[in-house]
Amino acid sequence: MIPETGHFALVLALAVALLQMVLPVWGARTNDAALMRVGPALAVAFAGFISLAFAALVAAYVQSDFSVLNVYQNSHSEMPLIYKITSAWGNHEGSMLLWVLVLGLFGAMVALFGSNLPQRLKANVLAVQASVAVAFLLFILLTSNPFLRLSPAPAEGQDLNPVLQDIGLAIHPPLLYLGYVGFSITFAFAVAALIDGRIDAAWARWVRPWALAAWAFLTVGIAMGSYWAYYELGWGGWWFWDPVENASLMPWFAGTALIHSAVVMEKRDALKVWTVLLAILAFSLSLLGTFLVRSGVLTSVHAFATDPARGVFILMILVAFIGGSLGLFALRAPMLRQGGIFAPVSREGALVLNNLLLTASAAAVFVGTLYPLALEAWNGAKITVGPPYFNFTVGLLMVPVVFVMPFGPLLAWKRGDIAGVAQRLMAAFGLAILAGLAVAYGQAGGPALAPIGIGLAAFVILGSVTDLAERAGLGRVPAATAWARLRGLPRAAYGTMLAHAGIGICLLGIVAETSWSSERIVGIKTGEGTTVGRYELTLERVEPRTGPNYRDVAAVFRIREGGVDRGTVTSSKRLFTARNMPTTESGIRTFGFGQLYVSMGDELAGGGIGIRAYWKPLVTLIWLGAVVMAFGGVLSLSDRRLRIGAPRPARARRNADAAPANPAPAE
Amino acid sequence: MTLWIVFLALTAAAIFAVLWPLRIGAGGPAAVDGTDEHEADLAVYRDQLAEIERDRLSGLIAGSEAEAARAEVARRMLRAAESGGRAEPGSRASDRRRRIAAVVALVGVPVLAGGLYVMLGSPTLPGQPLAARLSDDPAKADIALLVRKVEAHLEANPNDGRGYEVVAPIYYRTGRLDDAVRAWQNAIRLSGSNAGRETGLGEALTARAAGVVTADAQAAFERAVKLEPEAVKANYYLGLAAVQDGRRDEAIARWSRMVAGAPADAPWLPTVKGALDKLAGGGATPAPAAKDANGAGPSTADVAAVAAMTPEQRSAMVRGMVERLAGRLAQDGSDLEGWLKLVRAWNVLGETDKAKAAAVDARRNFVGNDAALAQIDALSRELGLGS
Known part of the structure; x- marks a missing residue:
């Protein structure tokens, strides 16, 4: 009964979404309050059915109900509970259902928390959201239905792809989808506003929380995906410029640009056309990411669906939504009123520069990812665009982004004083130079770019701290006053600081990992050892073990640093019996911010085993930086909620007024 | 029944979500509906003004800048007020539209959801959680599940010979011959040798060799006969081995001894007698086993030749026999035993698709004959062919 109830709920969700797509818009066109009210009610009902x-x-x-085809194909009764749960979305059908679930939850949140929105805008937003839901539900029901049944039910399932049997599957896809689908809200806002033909500063304020939330989720989602690949694939890389990774990076660039340009729009009523375009692009790129992963155009770990019929369906969805929204944009954009003007050197100017560079990065990744596909479709030539291309283009674009970043928050709106800002950043700049010099001296003959990279990272981190110090008036006013001001600063100010510092932290990790990692690939026997970085590894024993649905051979290494025992690390080769597929489980030990990474290879003819061992200094900063960034976003968001600009009930207003310690931010 | 009640309740909930906000006098608080446009805009701008004031007080922007910013926001407010005034007061709500929406919801939701579900769903199939299936009444469980239960048991107690003994014949019957051989070997290793187990092993080995009694199989049958001289199957197979080796006299002697010592009502007697007659008559067919699953009837000469064949030739021969059977059934489809044999044979040969097709053809021939259909279905289930 449970599977059929789920199936019926899914079908009902489609019916509800169809109504939600039509009735509120009709209400908005005819200015009928009753019909518009249907929108939020249906959005909540939709979320309920899809849940x-x-x-x-x-x-x-x-x-382990193997009478459900999807369960039979992707589960095994002996998997641990957590993997039984995660395998629900570790396959094409289930992951699409998760996608729509997230869509439904976001829609319900707009319905429930969007009390500050004008009724018309809200009705249109929910209708646009519903149209996305309709497209994906049709796709699920007609081409990828997870509720198809099997009779008679087999006695055992075919097991989940072993690479996916990992805690990473519990974290990475849901976070990533929260990011991808979160941009559907900003998209819905953009299209709704275009339908109505009015977009102003207030619109930007309503959109920003959603953009911020989506961006924060996407940031962590990408970082977790990177960490997962790092420890699961067993060869120590953390970013492969794999098309599927690129597919998630493109909306991230567009989304980052969006949250910045929306600030300009909110404060200055400028960059309206551009912001709306970015909102459309961010979601279009999210859709494209889904398409790339799901259609089977790309073969990678992620492409667990390879069915051309699905590809064509997704292509139709892409054309309808991207083409439709851009068409509407072309139609309406010329009618938008231009907003405030500003000098090139100003906060706006800095944000425009940021936007240009970020979209250029997104374009570079886009070209690198899709050009080989387009070329192959055109004349059958197979080429690969590899990491050198991406490292060069994106790296080159990111240097100015990162360098200008500390200047932005310090510049005034409208017309900035670049000399004054430079002066205020002097201390940070000087310290950064010192850091670079110290590195150059310390590494004595290491990579020439490393000191520059470290200096840049230090500049960003110190620069973002400078911004806070300036706002508090540190050094200009008595320490006590500055302290009080610092504590009184809005959370959004801290959010900006953390997000920018997070970039610096991430950069620090990237530079350290690429410059100073050491690697050993050797064959050793039990009792023998090798040295990597400061650590000596000794192979203590190789032993067979048995897991719930796999057998593995584990190699246990003893770690010593300068003769001092630092515990053990274990790497293993697993054989999953149901699919007869091996995986490598790398052994990782974290010392400080660096990691010792051991990955077991094949058994050698002479009786030993081949191993790869890495020492990666500061490598964890890459992901910690991303977490700090996302935390900055969340902090900003929590501030925003305090002052959601709506006619508030009297009680709420009194509370807000009575809390001058938390004044509104002034980004 | 419960399922349909659940469906009804869910549908009602969906319809309710449309009707509730449409009801007369539903104008709820702004918190649910969203705000009046004009008010919403003004609220944002008031906030912005307050913010500028705070920035000025905290010294983040100078007085003149604050003044300019305030003027800018004030202009936005004016514009908003203007367009707010222009907006038509509107009909707000009309009974006609309300009624149309209600009808669309009342009719559209059940029709669309019901229609799609009937197309896609399988309302007659209950959910079948594995745990419940495993603890179900064994009489209701299918063979695959019983095998699984035993397998699970053996995984936990790999030294339980009885378990292997239970599962081995099922492996044999469902065509998992490698598993059958292994299970019999384990049963013998753990519970010791006896006539039944050795015979089972020999039989499985013979089936695996497409009906040829190999040296290993013969050794197993000999051990069985040593333990229990009267063992029927083992004696029969040893006779067959003799035929295949071209030692006709030995076969005749062995089978004659069996017939002589048999009680008159032994169920296997006709089979052995028949084989003996054919052998004595010089030419025709002793079936490879008294009641062999693969029994597609090789002739004596065939069987004798089989021993000398390469595996490819051998499987081609078996295939040829099965195809002959299929041809015969295509002309005259009334032979239920023949159909069952055919389905089994294709399955043993690994031709699952053909086995399925044969089951379908068989069903077509026995439309209306419930007993026959039940047998075909049972076989399909047993072989895991789907029904």
Whole structure:
């Protein structure tokens, strides 16, 4: 009964979404309050039905109900509970259902928390959202239905792809989808505003929380995906410029540009056309990412669906939404009123520069990812665009972004004083130079770019701290006053600081990892050892082990640093019996911010085993930086909620007025 | 029944989500509906003004800049007020539209959801959680599941010979011959040798060799006969081995001894007698086993020749026999035993698709004959062919 209830709930969700797509818009066109009110009610109902469907699928997985084809194909009764749950979205059908679930939850949030929105805008936003839901539900029901049944039910499932049997599957896809689908809200806002033909500063304020939330989720989602690939694939890389990774990076660039340009739009009523375009682009790139991953155009770990019929369907969705929204944009954009003017050197100017460079980066990644595909479709030539291209283009574009970043928050709106700002950044700049020099001296003959990279990272981190110090008036006013001001600064100010510092931290990790990693690839026997970085590894024993649905051979290494025992690290080769597929489980030990990474290779003829061992200094900063960035976004968001600009109930207003310690931010 | 009640309740909830906000006098608080446009804009701008004031007070912007910013926001407010005034007061709500929406929801939701579900869903299939299936009444469980239960048990207690003994014949019958051989070997290793187990092993080995009693199989049958001289199957197979080796006299002697010592009502007696007659008559067919699953009837000469064949030739021969059977059934489809044999044979040969097709053809021939259909279905299930 559970699977069929889920199936029916899914079908009902489609019916609800169809109504939600039509009735509120009709209400908005005819200015009918009753019809517009239907929108939020249906959005909540939609979220309810889709949650029920998803819960039913998860229940079928947990119960190993092999009468459900999807469960039979992707589960095994001996998997641990956590993987039984995660395998619900570790496959094409289930992951699409998760996608729509996230869509439904975001829609319900707009319905429930969007009390400050004008009724018309809200009705249109929910309708646009529903149209996305309709397209994806049709796709699921007609080409990728997770509730198809099997009779008689087999006695055992075919197991989940072993590479996916990892805690990473519990974290990475949901976060990534929260990011991807979060941009559907900003997209819906953009299209709704274009339908209505009015976009102003207030619009930007309503959109920003959603953009910020989506961006924060996407940031962590990408970082977690990177860390997962790093430890699961077993060869120590953390970013491969794999098309699927690129597919998630493109909306991130567009989204980052969006959250910045929306600030300009909100404060200055400028860059309206551009902001709306970015909102459309961010979601279009998210859709493209889904398309690339799901259509089977690309073969990689992620492409667990390879069915051309699905590809064509997704292509139609892409054409309809991207083409439709851009068409509407072309139609309406010329009618938008231009807003405030500003000098090139100003906060706006800095943000425009940021936007140009970020979109250029997105374009570079786009070309590198799709050009080989387009070329192959055109004349059958197979080429690969490799990491050198991406490292060069994106790296080159990121240097100015990062360098200008500390200047932005310090510049005034409208007309800035670049000399004054430079003066205020002198201390940070000097310290950064010192850091670079210290590195150059310390590494004595290491990579020439390393000191520059470290200096840049230090400049960003110190620069973002400078911004806070300036706002508090540190050095200009008595220490006590400055302290009080610092504490009184809005959370958004801290959010900006953290997000920018996060970039610096991430950069620090990247530079350190690429410049100073050491690697050993050797064959050793039990009792023998090798040295990597400051650490000596000794192979203590190789032993067979048995897991719930796999067998593995584990190699246990003893770690010593300068003769001092630092514990053990274990790497293993796993064989998953149901699919007869091996995986490598790398052994990782974290010392400080660096990691010792051991990955076991094949057994050698002479009786030993081949191993790869790496020492990666500061490598964890790459992901910690991303987490800091996202935390900055969340902090900014929590501030925003305090002052959601709406006619508030009297009680809420009193509270806000009575809390001058938390004044509104002034980014 | 419960399922349909759940469906009804869900549909009702969906319709309710449309009707509730449409009801007369539903104008709820702004918190749910969204705000009046004009008010919403003004609220944002008031906030912006307050913000500028705070920035000025905290010294983040100078007085003149604050003044300019304030003027800018004030202009936006004016514009908003203007367009707010221009907006038509509107009909707000009309009964006609409300009624149309209600009808669309009342009719559209059940029709669309019901229609799609009937197309895609399988309402007659209950959910089948594995745990429940495993603890179900064994009489209701299918063979695959029973095998799984035993397998799970053996994984936990790999030294339980009885378990292997239970599962081995099922492996044999469902065509998992490698598993059958292994299970019999384990049963013998753990529970010791006896006539039944050795015979089972020999039989499985013979089936695996496409009906040829190999040296290993013969050794197993000999051990069985040593333990229990009257063992029927083992004696029969040893006779067959003799035929295949061209030692006709030995076969005749062995089978004659069996017939002589048999009680008159032994169920296997006709089979052995028949084989003996054919052998004595010089030419025709002793079936490879008294009641062999693969029994597609090789002739004596065939069987004798089989021993000398390469595996490819051998499987071609078996295939040829199965195809002959298929041809015969295509002309006259009334032989239920023949159909069952055919389905099994294709399955043993690994031709699952042909086995399925044969089952379908068989069903077509026995439309209306429930007993026959039940047998075909049972076989399909047993072989895991789907029904």
